[in-house]
Amino acid sequence: METTTELGTRDRLLQAARKVFAQAGLQNATVREICTLAGANVAAVSYYYGSKEKLYIAVLEDYLEEAERRHPRDLGITELSTPEERLRAYLRAFLLQTLGDGDPITERLGKLLTQEFVEPTQYFGVLFERHCRAKHDLLLDIVRKMLPGMDELGVARCASSIIGQCVLFDFAKEAMSRMSPDLTLKASNIDSITDFILDFSLGGMARLRASQPGQGKA
């Protein structure tokens, strides 16, 4: 039994693991450091989570759930919203989720997820199906409505082009800050960047719609 203020060892471990994994990554983080930070014995990780890897997965899942809770991808969207409005909400939520909303730990945790994309572990499949599939289907749905008559490959490619613009801010954060400080995503310019990607993508899709043979709005 725990009160709301005092966390049990299990939860303290998760919080500590959040910080340590976020800062050091899966490989470099040590069970000892996590346990020290949590004020627990080294054996606690094995006891509560089975292994360091399973604790890592627990951290990722917790992060993904919290991210979607804090920044739902259909924020402010109703059935009356236009596809443009829905796309904008999606982009904004994606950027906030992946790049963080100011909290440095959340930000670094996004990088852990990035690692999982670049170098998938055996748990990637589960993670992907549980937390990414539905979100991406939502984007496909938005794009499909904006490109009536477009074949599915074209829709999927458009969605990829849109997502690609977003993930670059995570992928090449270091490189972008070397190019120009104005380029890097911050809480202060997130709306400006959202609007830019929206504009760029709308232009891209408009061109595809134009070059599509004989498919009107019918």
Added chain:
Amino acid sequence: METTTELGTRDRLLQAARKVFAQAGLQNATVREICTLAGANVAAVSYYYGSKEKLYIAVLEDYLEEAERRHPRDLGITELSTPEERLRAYLRAFLLQTLGDGDPITERLGKLLTQEFVEPTQYFGVLFERHCRAKHDLLLDIVRKMLPGMDELGVARCASSIIGQCVLFDFAKEAMSRMSPDLTLKASNIDSITDFILDFSLGGMARLRASQPGQGKA
């Protein structure tokens, strides 16, 4: 003294390191495995390269030089070429360089570079200045010519949106293959994907040009 067919220990190490690093990454690769594959003693890495990390950097540099040699970003471009043609050549070379041209080892080595972007080591700065800066300046130059009068931030953001579409194929290779096999970049569809990204980007830039206030072609 070596003949052209028989490689010395130093070169055999580099070749072996290529394979092992490509498959396992910097952390998981072991000096022992590299040396075994190279038919050399464990001490050979220290002897020839100083350390495992320095060997890793040597592998990356070697890969970057080879990539640019095999797929120059201005292939077939003359002073008469239009910005569209130059952008297409750039995109194609970028995709071939980053994603590989069929050779599985080259492909995995691209992933090593990806790692360096996501989780930069202390050598990232050198690597970036030596192999990325000039290439990206080339892209900025192309974009600038396509958007006369556009401010530098706009140009940089366009370049980012273009690059973002490309790197996704590396970044989310696993995820994309789960979504649809047609999405993943292969030697067979590289031209199709190049054209798609080119089209999408031209559309995006056209829209930005249109929404730009009062800047004609003057």
Added chain:
DNA sequence: TTTTGTTTCAATGGACTGTTTGAAGGAGTT
């Protein structure tokens, strides 16, 4: 109080790792 089950603990096992060492091999040169 005794019993029972859960949680915490210090200590350690067992396995890897990158790197060093000092000797041995081998090819030229003096």
Added chain:
DNA sequence: AACTCCTTCAAACAGTCCATTGAAACAAAA
């Protein structure tokens, strides 16, 4: 033959890390 330099080698060093173990502490139930 003796010396020198470069290269290779087996062995070990020194360090790190995750996971386990068996006992102790604790709390709730009997």
